[in-house]
Amino acid sequence: MPEHPPVTPPAVQPPDAPPPLQTADRVLNVLLAFDREHAEWGVTEIAAEFGLDKSVAQRLLAALAYRGFLVSDQRSRRYRLGPAVWHLARAWERDGGLASLVTPTLRATAETVGVGTLFAVPDGVHMRCVAAAEGPAGPLRYYALAGELYPAHAGATSRAYFGMLPAQDRAALLYGRPMARFSDRTLTDPARLEERFAEVRRTGYAYSDGEYDAETAALAAPVLVGRRPVGTLSLVGPLDVLPVRRDELVAPLLAAAERLGRVLTPVRPRVPSARANR
8 A cells, every 4th residue: 555645734724813914804804705605795795794884895895806806797886706716726726726625634534444535526416536545455446536426316425415405406406317226226216315315414424335336335424614515525445344334433424524624614704794783
């Protein structure tokens, strides 16, 4: 088994740490406000969200737009993320991107629990492996796991994520299309699949053996940023190893998934908004 060089886990800012320079902190907080739930903002909304004067909010948004981090719609006067964010994202991906953030936790967890680990993110009706770490027994496959796709209906790696989605979103993605059978344990009946998805929400994890790969078992947990699932952490191993250790591996799996969630959560101190004080 090849040895890996030591990797230092990324530093996570303590939530009670003092903020840096106030102006820079305000600019970055405004930029971080643009997310999946808030794709665009107006000046008045930013001022209310962060308890700022409208003139200050206008200057912050204008500064971000001047440098290309935001673009403004001249008719609606609302702002969206701009090309500078795309430029930074490309540079980040070339430097390892998401894999570089999660790999230290994957390796540490694999070393602790003694089985392989992988982190996967949603990719349409699949989960795509971003990074993996080998267990003591060596590689699970003869090829690298990074990039492998796992179908939404087969296996714990996918079930741990799709089970956390709203029922209507899951139905739109999964049902009404053919679902392949990869083994005699692969479920394709929507009613039975929904029972398994409900187990994820009830227990916080998913388990499978032989559903996608007839020789492999997996124990997986959703990785959450806030309350939103962004991926899954899986413990994977052969059928003669992982099933007999299933119960003892649940606690370290959930702890490692929580650590990954913290690693992937942007540090965004909550600032009392003007709305909250009304």
